[in-house]
Amino acid sequence: MEIVLNDENFKEEVLDSKVPVLVDFWAEWCAPCLMVVPAIEEISRKYAGRLKVGKLNVDENPLTSAKYGIQSIPTFIIFKNGKVLGQTAGAMPREGLEAKIGEILDE
């Protein structure tokens, strides 16, 4: 299950997380964000226990969005030990996202 992230819980859930975290920056009005929902759910199931998957609504959480300079959505950022390990903007096929996740989990 993806967790709902916000400006308040971002530090605890993402930056302090013991496992890597994939954060999906999205908004309700963004059609490509909605297109990738099934892919994100699938990834969340497939990597359960090894990767945390969270969604952050950019309209409701301007602080975190500004901090990471989100100017295009969906943006996906992978965090590990509080650090940004990978970032990609725009909807992409599940395989592409998994390839990036794979690189980071294998390290």
Add this chain to the structure above:
Amino acid sequence: MSEYDVIIIGGGPAGLTAALYTARARLKTLLLEKIAPGGQAALAWTIENYPGFPEGIGGAELMDRFRKQAEKYELEIKSGEVVKVNVSSEDERYKNKLEKVVNTEKEEYKTVALIVATGTRPRKLEVPGEERLIGKGVSYCATCDGPLFKNRKVVVVGGGDAAVKEALFLSKFAEKVTLIHRREELRASKIIEERAVSNPKLEFIWKSIVTEILGETEVKGVKVRNLETGKDLTLETKGVFVHIGTAPNTGFLKGVVEMDEEGFIITDENMETSVKGIYACGDVRKKLLRQVVTACGEGATAGFAAGQYVGKWKDKTKI
């Protein structure tokens, strides 16, 4: 290897309409889509020229309805990007009754007829700074990223229908929208042009091109050259929305079917390409008008023609 009567590549309006027709004809149909059905049409904020919706309808909602309608019949939808298509007639029994093999990165499928509805992607400016700043202020989709530029100054590059529509959409959020166009007049439909000219937030820079996008980690401005005077000016901006036309998604078909010099697929009036049993429909075709409504008509024709082809193939091969 999975075998189908018809494989449709692309799940925009053309592909989904073709699927509706082949599925209703009880043809074993697979629709392959790179990310999710909807295509570029799903990114349109509102579609006002698709008949039957006098109030207009959101692109995403319209495409969701297309998908639901196609899925009412037996239709398989899989995600995957097609990387290769082979046309083989090696098997003697099937000589002159070509079969097609479609490869995604992980899977291989065999089909009798193939419908290509892969659409187009936005053309890039190809100026310094563009690649570096994609997602950091450079965007090809105002309806995706526009609201993130609330009360900022943004630039739209282009003067066609898409560019002007996107500029109008951006004017809902941005402080100011500057449209930079290489010509002296817009090439949008009249009603869109009228709205643009009367919009107080829109400004125009005519006969000019963007030569560079400035900024290291985020867009800070653009360099603009006046084509008449040759003079350069620097414009401060946070966002650059590029709408200078589209390029067809046909790289995987190079050398398989006939295309024009830009890579748009050439078909006859029945949507058949230079290869028997391969059809193309929607934006990916060489044609005059790229709209949802034209994509649908072509999708229906391609689906129907593919059905006829499959019928003949089955008669000849008796399998």
